[in-house]
Amino acid sequence: MEKTMTEFGRTCQYCQVDHIVMADQMDVANWENGALIQDALYYLTADERELFMSGTCGACFDKMFPPDPENDD
DSSP states (O other), X not given: OOOOXXXXXXXXTTTOOEEEEEEEHHHHHHHHTTOOHXXXXXXXXXXXXXXXXXXXXXXXXXXXXXXXXXXXX
């Protein structure tokens, strides 16, 4: 079954920047009904999934949780 992508507007709760995320409505409903987001919305980036889960954009998330320099490969 082909996915029908719909625009979902999300505003970062920290920087107040508006973002548009394209996702299938049924997949979003599956996540809202308990499916793991990485399974239901596997085609979104980690940053896009974070916007759905916490309302935090990737840039703000990275400011709050910077990479650990000791774990750089």
